[in-house]
Amino acid sequence: MAKGLETRQSILERAAPLFNQRGFAGCSMGDVMEATGLEKGGLYRHFESKEELAIEVLRYSLERATRIRLEAVPEGTRAIEAISRYIEHFVVAPSAVPGGCPLMNAAIDSDDGNPALRAVVRKHLCSWKKRMRSLVERAQTEGDVKTDVDVEWLADTIIATLEGALMMSRVERTRQPLRHAQRSLEVVFASVKTERSR
């Protein structure tokens, strides 16, 4: 990796927990300079503004979170099993970036504010939903989920239940809400499985 790209990547890595923990307004370019050891000129050579940096940091954090979550799902697994492993991994794994789920943090941070950040959040949520829908559709093709089930509903349910439970879990500092979410998703999936798959 060229030196410039290396520095850029290292800024993203170091700034990611700062923005994820403190939010856009709570994190200054000064904080990033301190965390990276760069001078103002060095930092602005790579990112024109705090907004540009925040957007690139968010993309970096979301990609990292997605990659880590998908690694938990081995290739060649039946979709119904992949969904179950995905949920289990969400429940037990620590945050990909310190500070909790970057999607939820940035969603709350940007829903009334920064439209550029909100656009990144929106796009990522859309692709997360799409990934969940594809898994459910594959489970239908494989004969494990009934074909008349609304895949949009199931995809939304997986994401909403896990994200809401993660918020509670971070407030309470226990995994119990996440375990409870897993149990609720099992109940929901039991209602859509084919006879054969139960």
Next chain:
Amino acid sequence: MAKGLETRQSILERAAPLFNQRGFAGCSMGDVMEATGLEKGGLYRHFESKEELAIEVLRYSLERATRIRLEAVPEGTRAIEAISRYIEHFVVAPSAVPGGCPLMNAAIDSDDGNPALRAVVRKHLCSWKKRMRSLVERAQTEGDVKTDVDVEWLADTIIATLEGALMMSRVERTRQPLRHAQRSLEVVFASVKTERSR
């Protein structure tokens, strides 16, 4: 109401949407002065610091949200019906304070930061769970929910599913994730209802 208390109340009302939309770091005492038309001295006469103001604003917003949500549940209703009305109201009603759910916003804002704000969030989440548990327990006493059902699990499931869906709903600017959450909760409740109650 005495003049001093009136001013204090009016500061809380005007500052509530600011803190709820922008978060603790994103909202300054200057913003509050502008929104209330008060000078620095006038504002600090009522609240010693931004932290004290933020805490009182959060309490005000949480009480308001709770009151409005509970008003949707008429007295004398069977608990199973009260839960259903509570969920319906959460799905259709606009935020009690502009900027979305004050609990979720403050949770995300304070989970890595401000311990005093986090303590308010934690206490409120605890009492919200307690309220949901009491409703489920009453539904058990009234013979609508099976007596061997884990009430902690059900209480967590209601809150997590609704809060996660609200986050998605605010990103997408549609109510669909909330409607989907309502459907999922119906499926979960169908699995715990007594034969008689179905």
